[in-house]
Amino acid sequence: MATRRNGIRGLGTAVAAGLGLMTGALAGVAAQRRTLDSLRIRLEHMEEQVAHTHRHSNLANQQHLHWELLSKAIDSPELAEVLDIFEVPASPQKRRQYLFANALYTNLLFYYRIGNLSRDEFFGRVRGLLQNPVVKEYWFATQGQRATLPEDSDEAELGRMVDDLLRQLDDADGEEWWVVGEPTID
Known part of the structure; x- marks a missing residue:
């Protein structure tokens, strides 16, 4: 009978250890998720900045072309x-x-x-x-x-x-x- 009690106690320890591992793993996954969300937000912000810069560049090119055409017409x-x-x-x-x-x-x-x-x-x-x-x-x-x-x-x-x-x-x-x-x- 003593052996049996020891087996149940070992099972409880294994369950506790398993729950501890799962809790640690979930905490790690949650931390990774926060990091990924933060990176996603930063990437979206950078993409918006690139699009904004690209739009300004396109406007500048169009303005330059507009001036060249008008200059030719004025001359x-x-x-x-x-x-x-x-x-x-x-x-x-x-x-x-x-x-x-x-x-x-x-x-x-x-x-x-x-x-x-x-x-x-x-x-x-x-x-x-x-x-x-x-x-x-x-x-x-x-x-x-x-x-x-x-x-x-x-x-x-x-x-x-x-x-x-x-x-x-x-x-x-x-x-x-x-x-x-x-x-x-x-």
Whole structure:
């Protein structure tokens, strides 16, 4: 009988040892899981950063190409005719001025999109640009082009903001143009 008791006691010890091993293994698996979750989160964050950097790089390349094309058109009246899609007929000189106004506006739009300008800064710079009569003419001459933009795009929203600013500038006292308007978007 003494042997039997010893066997039961040995079985209890084995069960306890097995439970201890399982508890240790589960704790190890839980620690690994936390580590894997942490690594997954870090990897997702890095992927987002790479995508963000890639988007900025694409925007920079597009901006550079846009400027190259506009520069060629500004330098060549024959090429500028290809871009004559304004609401009203424009002389070669006016067309070149409009193309340059487009380059200035597009540059501000690009800076806003990559985060180098806040909405308020964009608004302030556009407000300054609109003090130039050629830029105002350009803005009105390209109304039809902006009407084709997707309603929810950044460019369409900012265009509506500029349209609203122009109305406010026309209604305001011209002597303090730098304080006119608020950068709101519908």
